[in-house]
Amino acid sequence: MARGGIPPSPLPQRDGVDAVRLRMPQNGPWAVLRDHLIERIPLPPNQIDGMLAAGEFVGPDGMPVAPDAPFVPRSVVWVHRDLPDEVPVPFALTVLHRDERIVVVDKPPFLATMPRGRHIRQTVLARLRVELDLPRLAPAHRLDRLTCGVLVLTTEQRWRGPYQQVFAVGGAAKDYLACAPLPAGDPSTTVLRAFPATIEVHLSKPHGQLQAQVLPDRIPNSRTDIDLLDRDEHTGLGLYHLRPRTGRTHQLRAHLAWLGIPICGDPLYPVVRDVDPGDFDTPLGLVAARLAFTDPVDGTPRLFQSTRMPWPWAGSAPTLPAPSCD
Helix, strand or coil, rough: CCHHHHCCCCCCCCCCCCCCEEECCCCCCCEHHHHHHHHCCCCHHHHHHHEEEEEEEECCCCCCCCCEECCCCCEEEEEEEEEECCCCCCCCEEEEECCCCCEEECCCCEECCCCCCCCCCHHHHHHHHHHCCCCCCCECCCCCCCCEEEEEEEHHCCCCCHHHHHHHHCCCCEEEEEEEEEECCCCCCCCCCCCCCCEEEEECCCCCCCCCCCCCCCCEEEEEEEEEEEEECCCCCEEEEEEEEECCCCHHHHHHHHHHCCCCCCCCCCCCCCCCCCCCCCCCCCCEEEEEECCCCCEEEEEEECCCCCCCCCCCCCCCCCCCCC
16 A cells, blocks of 8 residues: 555556546536546546546556446546656666665756656656656655755655655755855855854745745745855856755755855746756755755664756865754
8 A cells, every 4th residue: 555545546657657546526516537637637538538438547556447437426536647748867776875764866957856846757766666667656855946966856655754744844954066166255244244144934835836935024934054165266256055944945046045155057036037948057065065964764774965067166075964853
């Protein structure tokens, strides 16, 4: 059984992507299943009819649903979604570690963690399920599509809960490196420009809004420790060490933009920019550089480190201080 008592799909994965599970409502005006599917799925009616005739909708037993099947409240059907056309992401996934329970990769930029929206096959999850022949692979946490670096996935359903819980309760020490402009003016004039510093502000990201907003007049719900590790006076850029103590959406990107030092290459902060889906020339200058946690199964210390440096920083790799989960 999958989590929550949901049985596994009777349909095999396609390109590492699971079939969609459709559960019927408890009641409704539909006499036949077809009428409900036409109302529910944003496809032309003739396409739904064609999918039914081809046996693409199946029941929990894997048997095709008849085109004239009656509507049954709370019943379940499975179907593979039409996958959108996607521009292939021209970067490879580097496996840092693999064992019975987890796979750890050094994720490239522009590759989403898991299928969502218009990014389906071009995701870490779909790619690795095929490349490693691990159909039950699942992420233990996630990174933004534009963020690169260390990402942990679990190999089977039985390991998913313990490892996801590590990240859900803040049990992993996360270290990021970012390339961003150097602070302007005298860094001693304000605590927000003197490093190291801790930023604690309220972040809000309403559904459907691209950017997270800083609301400094509200109770803080996000915290990031920031240090300036290195400076390049010629380019006006700095290499920053970021330790998020909370896990708000776009937290690091929003915090640095609010400080007036937005991360290099960010298409959302401080202003939203349109970027062609095939443009891979300007990655986000943010790397999930190191991840440390105590293994929830056998209690051993786990430490994984990316080999990447944030774009466009050209200096040497820094020596990070010891991991901390405080």
